[in-house]
Amino acid sequence: MACIRLENVEKYFGSNHVIKNLSLDIRDGEFITFLGPSGCGKTTTLRMIAGFENPTSGEIFIGNKPVFSHKKGLNTPPEDRNIGMVFQNYAVWPHMNVFNNIAYPLKIRKIPKDEIKRKVDRIIEIVKLKGLERRYPYQLSGGQQQRVAFARALVYSPSILLLDEPLSNLDAKLREEMRFEIKDIQKKLGITVVYVTHDQAEAMVMSDRIVVMKDGVIQQIGDPLEIYNHPKNRFVADFIGISNFLKGKIVGDEAGGKMRVKLYELEDAPEMEVDVPHPLKLKDKEVTVVVRPEDILIGAETGGRIGGKIFKRTFLGGIMNYIIVSKETKLRVEAPKHQILEEGDRIKFVIKRAVVVED
Amino acid sequence: MKILSLVLFIIIFILIGAPLILLLMDSFHTEDSFFTLKNYTDTFSRRSNIRSAVNTLNLAVLTALFSTLVGSVLAWIIARTDIPGKSLLKTLVMVPYMIPPFIGAMGWMFLFGRAGYINKIWEHLFGHRLFNIHSFAGLVLVLSMYVYPPVFITVYTALVNMDASLEEAGRICGARLFRVMRSISLPLVLPSIMSGTLLVFAMSASNFGIPAIIGMPARIHVLTTRIMSYMATGTERGLSRAISLSVILIAIALGGLMLNNYLVSKSKFTIISGKSTRPADIKLGKFKPLVAVFVWIFVVFAVFLPMFSLALTSLWKAWGLPFKLSSFTLRNYYKVLFVDSDTKIALKNSFIFAIISATFVTILGSLVAYFTVRWKGNLSRTMDMLATLPQAIPGTALAVAMILVWSGRFGLNLYNTMWIIIVAYTARYLFFAVRTVAGAVKQIHVSLEEAGRSVGSKPLKVLKDITIPILKPALISSWALVFMPTFRELTISILLYGPTTKTIGVTIYGLQEGGEYQMASAFATIVLLIAFVLQFVVNRCLFGRRQS
Ligand SMILES: Nc1ncnc2c1ncn2[C@@H]1O[C@H](COP(=O)(O)OP(=O)(O)OP(=O)(O)O)[C@@H](O)[C@H]1O
Ligand SMILES: [Mg+2]
Numbered sequence: 001m002a003c004i005r006l007e008n009v010e011k012y013f014g015s016n017h018v019i020k021n022l023s024l025d026i027r028d029g030e031f032i033t034f035l036g037p038s039g040c041g042k043t044t045t046l047r048m049i050a051g052f053e054n055p056t057s058g059e060i061f062i063g064n065k066p067v068f069s070h071k072k073g074l075n076t077p078p079e080d081r082n083i084g085m086v087f088q089n090y091a092v093w094p095h096m097n098v099f100n101n102i103a104y105p106l107k108i109r110k111i112p113k114d115e116i117k118r119k120v121d122r123i124i125e126i127v128k129l130k131g132l133e134r135r136y137p138y139q140l141s142g143g144q145q146q147r148v149a150f151a152r153a154l155v156y157s158p159s160i161l162l163l164d165e166p167l168s169n170l171d172a173k174l175r176e177e178m179r180f181e182i183k184d185i186q187k188k189l190g191i192t193v194v195y196v197t198h199d200q201a202e203a204m205v206m207s208d209r210i211v212v213m214k215d216g217v218i219q220q221i222g223d224p225l226e227i228y229n230h231p232k233n234r235f236v237a238d239f240i241g242i243s244n245f246l247k248g249k250i251v252g253d254e255a256g257g258k259m260r261v262k263l264y265e266l267e268d269a270p271e272m273e274v275d276v277p278h279p280l281k282l283k284d285k286e287v288t289v290v291v292r293p294e295d296i297l298i299g300a301e302t303g304g305r306i307g308g309k310i311f312k313r314t315f316l317g318g319i320m321n322y323i324i325v326s327k328e329t330k331l332r333v334e335a336p337k338h339q340i341l342e343e344g345d346r347i348k349f350v351i352k353r354a355v356v357v358e359d
Numbered sequence: 360m361k362i363l364s365l366v367l368f369i370i371i372f373i374l375i376g377a378p379l380i381l382l383l384m385d386s387f388h389t390e391d392s393f394f395t396l397k398n399y400t401d402t403f404s405r406r407s408n409i410r411s412a413v414n415t416l417n418l419a420v421l422t423a424l425f426s427t428l429v430g431s432v433l434a435w436i437i438a439r440t441d442i443p444g445k446s447l448l449k450t451l452v453m454v455p456y457m458i459p460p461f462i463g464a465m466g467w468m469f470l471f472g473r474a475g476y477i478n479k480i481w482e483h484l485f486g487h488r489l490f491n492i493h494s495f496a497g498l499v500l501v502l503s504m505y506v507y508p509p510v511f512i513t514v515y516t517a518l519v520n521m522d523a524s525l526e527e528a529g530r531i532c533g534a535r536l537f538r539v540m541r542s543i544s545l546p547l548v549l550p551s552i553m554s555g556t557l558l559v560f561a562m563s564a565s566n567f568g569i570p571a572i573i574g575m576p577a578r579i580h581v582l583t584t585r586i587m588s589y590m591a592t593g594t595e596r597g598l599s600r601a602i603s604l605s606v607i608l609i610a611i612a613l614g615g616l617m618l619n620n621y622l623v624s625k626s627k628f629t630i631i632s633g634k635s636t637r638p639a640d641i642k643l644g645k646f647k648p649l650v651a652v653f654v655w656i657f658v659v660f661a662v663f664l665p666m667f668s669l670a671l672t673s674l675w676k677a678w679g680l681p682f683k684l685s686s687f688t689l690r691n692y693y694k695v696l697f698v699d700s701d702t703k704i705a706l707k708n709s710f711i712f713a714i715i716s717a718t719f720v721t722i723l724g725s726l727v728a729y730f731t732v733r734w735k736g737n738l739s740r741t742m743d744m745l746a747t748l749p750q751a752i753p754g755t756a757l758a759v760a761m762i763l764v765w766s767g768r769f770g771l772n773l774y775n776t777m778w779i780i781i782v783a784y785t786a787r788y789l790f791f792a793v794r795t796v797a798g799a800v801k802q803i804h805v806s807l808e809e810a811g812r813s814v815g816s817k818p819l820k821v822l823k824d825i826t827i828p829i830l831k832p833a834l835i836s837s838w839a840l841v842f843m844p845t846f847r848e849l850t851i852s853i854l855l856y857g858p859t860t861k862t863i864g865v866t867i868y869g870l871q872e873g874g875e876y877q878m879a880s881a882f883a884t885i886v887l888l889i890a891f892v893l894q895f896v897v898n899r900c901l902f903g904r905r906q907s
Contacts, residue, residue: 077536
């Protein structure tokens with residue numbers, strides 16, 4: 001069992017309240033990603049799981065066994081948690097060659113020599129480092145060093161792998177490749193992975209679930225699609241993907257996760273059904289509505305009846321990006337690349353889908 | 360410019376190159392033969408000379424090992440564990456670096472000499488002395504107490520700057536704390552430790568003050584003291600012996616430093632990474648009080664007690680009076696500062712020598728630094744090498760070399776004047792200025808100067824308006840860096856002083872030798888106070904300002 005549970009974890013650095021009452025269940029074999037802006041506490045949370053930082057209060061369980069409990073004064077040291085970890089700067093030991101770096105955890109575990117050799121060879125195969133066993137870290141590229149760090153973290157078959165922005169020092173191309181390789185290795189070994197990043201594309205591609213954090217507070221937990229389609233609040237919608245925020249006036253009561261609102265900031269103040277995926281705390285008759293750029297279609301033939309004007313056009317390779325203005329409100333729109341409109345053209349558009357979020 | 364740099368090169372050559380070359384040549388030269396090993400065979404036909412060379416090697420090796428142990432353990436405790444008062448401890452542990460070794464040796468002698476305070480108390484309690492400082496072990500102990508700081512600071516820096524994740528990676532894959540320390544941290548700081556060890560080896564071989572005060576009373580001679588004795592005979596033969604021994608001494612010190620350079624150039628890894636967290640303090644738990652007590656006992660012995668014994672002696676009316684208030688007096692201080700003409704002259708001399716040398720060094724050193732940074736080439740490289748060479752040359756040997764050049768052989772006799780001391784100081788400490796200023800010159804991008812030229816300034820005006828103002832902090836700090844060690848210098852001046860040019864160091868040493876312990880320690884205490892105040896001012900002005 002390699003599930004991880006954090007219960008009411010708090011962390012202060014001096015008077016700086018970094019993690020605020022964090023509770024989280026990570027399932028066995030899951031690939032979970034902490035995503036959030038710099039300084040939101042992702043690394044701190046990861047390091048608390050590893051045992052390098054102690055929560056100020058709360059409890060942490062690994063495989064249902066408590067490894068930290070403030071109440072019981074329990075604290076299992078990192079070396080007894082059977083966790084693998086890849087550090088952002090790899091932390092490959094400069095005084096050992098590739099083989100010895102990877103074999104170190106096995107030597108610690110007093111595994112016989114020939115078995116060490118077998119295990120290291122196998123993992124070297126998996127991370128594609130064959131032929132580099134005798135090299136020292138200074139003779140390796142960044143990408144190769146990172147593979148060493150991976151191999152070293154995996155060679156003793158830990159049930160949990162912690163990764164702190166492992167791809168941030170690689171070039172764009174390699175980063176893309178590694179995403180799939182990491183995912184591949186995770187599937188092959190059936191290991192629980194906790195991944196930290198502030199790159200949302202990385203999180204989207206790899207994760208089973210994403211934990212969006214801000215200022216030490218979890219904003220939303222969900223699979224990538226859910227987080228994208230049904231962001232819980234303004235922050236999540238803004239942080240993940242591109243969002244148009246519109247004010248809406250409620251004109252019909254909520255029913256079946258839907259609600260009718262009037263988008264009074266747009267020309268003709270259209271009314272439409274919007275999704276309400278999460279329970280709402282309504283203060284007044286106003287809500288914030290998120291519209292994704294690809295959910296706006298331009299042209300009368302798409303059924304568009306809201307009036308507007310093309311404000312700006314940018315070509316982005318696969319798609320055409322427009323900024324349209326409707327009654328002084330600017331909206332970002334993604335259109336197919338063959339749909340070419342000129343700046344200043346009057347248009348009609350339709351909003352296919354919108355979702356209500358908390359502010 | 361070309362001419363200027365050539366002139367500069369000739370000056371540096373006469374200052375440093377010529378004396379050393381002459382020393383080496385003279386060591387192979389006798390009246391009958393141009394090249395012969397006779398001087399060496401004669402020198403080493405005497406057992407006592409062999410013994411002094413062996414003693415130097417033994418002392419340097421043992422001191423290097425012992426101070427490496429002390430320095431590294433202290434560094435680890437203060438850098439990495441959770442003992443209280445770490446920043447205070449760090450400062451205190453570095454204090455011996457500011458104390459002139461011969462003054463420190465006096466302090467130790469007053470503690471553990473034949474009639475030293477601790478020995479006397481011990482004798483009173485147990486009927487025998489605790490420890491005789493005038494022994495080889497005592498020599499190693501005292502020397503170690505003044506040369507461990509470089510090891511401490513290199514290892515401390517390496518430990519503090521080490522990327523914490525290197526150790527954490529060890530923990531997370533299953534290694535216990537002490538296993539990580541042994542198999543990861545220790546190998547990673549080993550290059551720093553080795554480097555410190557070799558540096559201390561060279562420092563120990565070159566030291567004169569401590570063997571003179573601790574070793575000579577027990578007739579334990581090392582090369583530096585032996586050379587001094589030969590020079591004191593004033594004979595042609597004595598000089599010839601001193602020359603041979605100086606060459607051997609240079610070889611030993613230079614050997615250590617060259618090995619260090621070789622190892623540094625070979626070490627392939629750095630353990631400091633850009634984005635790294637500082638390692639967390641290791642919790643000592645139940646060992647914390649034990650470790651803290653151990654460290655504080657060390658600090659008390661290494662730092663406070665010798666200074667305390669020095670101060671106590673300086674207040675005593677006469678050595679051996681009973682321990683009561685009426686035995687104490689401030690008269691010794693009064694005598695040193697206002698009565699005794701020797702000490703008054705020494706104070707004046709030392710300040711003058713230090714001020715002139717610091718000024719010479721700063722001017723000459725910055726010119727060298729400027730040329731070697733701006734004009735690449737063989738001339739410039741040789742000049743840089745020559746100017747920084749004396750940091751590897753023991754002061755004793757350098758002083759002997761100076762005598763060879765400046766005592767009339769080439770028409771100019773500076774012997775017995777203040778100028779030979781100043782020339783020697785300038786040669787000895789030139790590298791301070793070269794290093795400090797070169798660092799600063801490298802910071803000034805050429806384009807800054809070219810910008811000056813492009814708006815129409817003449818080269819000299821650019822130097823005056825742009826370059827020198829930017830270099831000012833470096834110039835001031837190199838001046839201070841030279842002033843501090845020269846005003847309380849002993850090793851060089853003891854070989855070069857004349858009747859009217861006794862320095863503070865020479866005078867204190869003389870008082871100590873003559874058994875005038877009260878006067879010697881009063882004078883030494885004054886010197887220490889001046890040194891501490893200067894250090895404080897320098898830290899405040901130079902380093903305090905740079906931070907703000
Ligand atoms: N050892 C420490 N001492 C004091 N404050 C700390 C320490 N480590 C982290 N912090 C603070 O805790 C907060 C969270 O830091 P953390 O490193 O967890 O952020 P992060 O989400 O990983 O950010 P990034 O994406 O930049 O890595 C920050 O405000 C940081 O300044
Ligand atoms: Mg981080």
